Amino acid sequence: MDANGQSAVFGRRKEPHTVIIARGDEIRHFTVRPWMMAFVGSAIAAVFIGYLLATSYLVFRDDLIGATTARQARMQQAYEDRISALRAQVDRITSRQLLDQQLMETKVGELLARQSQLSQRHGRLGPILERAEAIEPEINTTPPDVAPADRTKPEDHATFVGEKSMPQLAALVSLGDSHPPAFSGWSTRADLPADASAADRADKLFAAINQSLQDIETEQLQRLTRLADTTYENADAIKEALQAAGLPVDSDFGKDESDVGGPLVPVDRATLFDTKVKELDEALDQLDHLRKEARRLPLANPAPGRSVTSPFGVRTDPLLGTAALHSGMDFRIPLGSPARATAAGVITKAGWNGGYGRMVEINHGRGYTTRYAHLSKVGVAIGQTVKMGDVIGQTGSSGRSTGPHLHYEVRHDGEAIDPLRFLRIGRKVEKYL
Template structure:
C-alpha cells in the first residue's frame, strides 16, 4: 500500500430532495480523533482528581508533618550538641588561660631571678677573667602571648605533669588542641630547664669562686704571709639539714658568700708584696744560713740577693707607703716600704733612691737603682720581706705570687 494514493471517503446525506455530501480527509479524521481522545483523558483525569483529592491532600499533609517533626528533632539534637561543645570550649579555654597564666608567672619569676643574678654574674666576670664554659646564662624573655592565643578555645589532649590530665575526644588524628597542648608541655619543660640551668650555673660559679679563693689563701699561707679574711663565718656550725625551701635563694646566698670571700682574698693579695722586684734576674745568694762573703763564717742571711748591673731599675713588690729612704748602716742606701698587716719590704745596697719617706707607691713602681753601697762585695739588690719585724723567705713569697698571678 505504500506509495499508492488512497481516495478520501465521501459521506452523502439525503433528506427528501435535498442531498448533502462532504468529504472526510485523513487529517480531519486524525484531528477529530485527537480532540476526542484529549477530551476523554481530561474528563477522566478531572474525575479521578475529584474522587481522590481528599486522599492526596491528607497524604501530603501527613508527609509534611513527618518532615517537620524530623527537622525539629534534628534541630534539637544540633542545639544540644552546640551547647555541649560551647560548654566544653569554655571549660577548656579556662584551663588554657590558667596554664598560660602559670607559665607567665614562672617566666616572670625566672626573669626576676635573672635580674637578681645579673649583678652577681657581673661580679663573677670581674673577679674571673673568663667564666667556666658550662655556666649557662638565662636567655631573653620570650613572648608567650604571641605564641599561644588564649582567646581561641582549645581542647587539650594531655597536659604535662605540671597540670592535671585532661582528655580530648578521640578523633584518630592530631588536632590543633593536641598541638597546643604539646606546646604547653614544651614551654613548661623549657622553663624548668632554664631554672635548673640558673641554679646549676650559680652553684658552679660559687664552687669556682670558693676554689679560687682557697688557692689564693693557700698559696699565701704556704709563703708565710698573714691571712685575715673578715667574713664573719669562722665561728659557725650545727647539724647539716637539707634545703626544704627555695633552692634558688640558697644558691644566691652561697654565690654571694663565695664572691665575697674571693673579693676579700684578691684585695688582700693585691696589697701584699708578692711581685719580683727584679724580674728576669738570677739569685746570687738565697735566704737562710750561709757563709758571710766578707768574714767567711756562717751567718744568717735575712733576704735574697739578685745579681744585676749597677743602675738597673728596682720595682716595688707591692702597694705600700715608704717608711725609710736613705742610708742605713750595712744596708747602704735602702728603701723600706710598709704594705700593711705587719708586712714590710727592704731594698738595700742601692746606687740611687727614687722615692722619699711618706710617699705612697704602687705595685711595680720604681723605687731605686741597683748599686753596691754599704756592706757589699759587688752590684746587686739585697731584698727582704718581713712580718712584724721577723724576716721570711722572699723566694717563697715570689713563688706564691707567680702561682696566683693568673687568679688575680
C-alpha cells in the same frame, strides 16, 4: 376479540401507565412510557452514584490531606530535632573552645610569670656574675672535668636567661584569637601529624616551652653551684697556701662543713635559687677577702726572671770573708733596671741608709715590711702609697755592694724572714690573685 386485548397466540399486552391529575373541573392525564421510567430511574441512579462518588472522594481526600499533613508534621519535627541537635553540638563546641581558650590563657599567664621570674633572676645574676668576672675571670669558666654538654656557651646566654622563649610565648598569646594557622609552623617541632588540631599542638608546645623554661632554671642553679664551688675552691687554695707557710689568715672566713645538722625541710626552686645566689655571694666575699689579705702580703717577685746570687741565711761576707747573716735575697739585675713593689703599702723610708745604700722600705700592715736596697735611684717619697708592681726606683750598686744587684728583704715586726717562703707561696696563689 377485544380491541384493547391481546390475542391468545401472542400473549397479553401490557398497557402503559396513565397518570390522571384532577384539579376541580380540570382533569389532566398523561401516559408514562417505559423508557421514561427507565430514564428517570437511570437519572436517579446516576445522581445517587454521583453522590456516593462525591462523598467517597471527599472522605478519601480528607484522609489524604490528613496523611500528608501528618507526614509534613513528622518531617518538620525531624528537621526541628536535627536543628536542635546541631545547635546543641555548636553550643558544646563553643563551650569547649571557650574552655580551651581559658585554659590556654591560664597557661600563657603561668608561662609569662615564669618568664618574668627568669628575667628578674637574670637581673639579679647580672651584677653577681659581673662581680665574679671582675674578681676572677676564670671563675666563669667551667672546670675541665665538667662534660661539654654542661658548659654555658656565650651564644647560649639568651637561652640561659630565657630570652629565646619570648617568641614562642607571643605565638601562644595569639591563641586568644582562635586562629589555628598561628600554630601551623609548630607541627614538626611538636612531633605531631599535620592534621593534628590546634589544641593538641598548643598543648605540645606548652609542654615544650615549660620544659625549656625548667631546663633554663636548672641550668641557672647548676651554674650558680659551679661558680660557688669554684670560688670556694679558689679561696680554699689561697687559705691553705697561706696557712701552710705560717702566714696570717682570717679564720672567720671559710666553708666549714665538719659540724652540720638539722631537720630536712624541702625547698622550692625560688628558695633554692635565692640560697644559691646567697651562697655564691658569700663565696665571692670570702675569695675577695682572702685575695685582699694575700695582696697585702709581699708574695710577688721583685725581679721576675732574674737569678738569685745570694739566698737568705748565714754566708761568707763578700767583703770581709767571715761568716755573717744575710738578711735578704740578692737578685742579679742590670744597672738601672726598675725595682718594683711586691705588695701594696706605704713608703716609710726612701733614701740613703748606711750599708743598704739607697733604700726604700714599704710598710704593708700587720707588722710586715719589705726593703729594696743598693738602688741607684729612689723614685718614691716617704708617706707615698704604692700598689703591687709599682716602680719605686732603679737598681744599682750603692752602699755596701760588690756590683749591680737588688737586695730584697721581708721583715715581720722588725725581724727578717726568708723571702723565698713568700715567693713560693706567691707562685702557688698567683693565678688566684
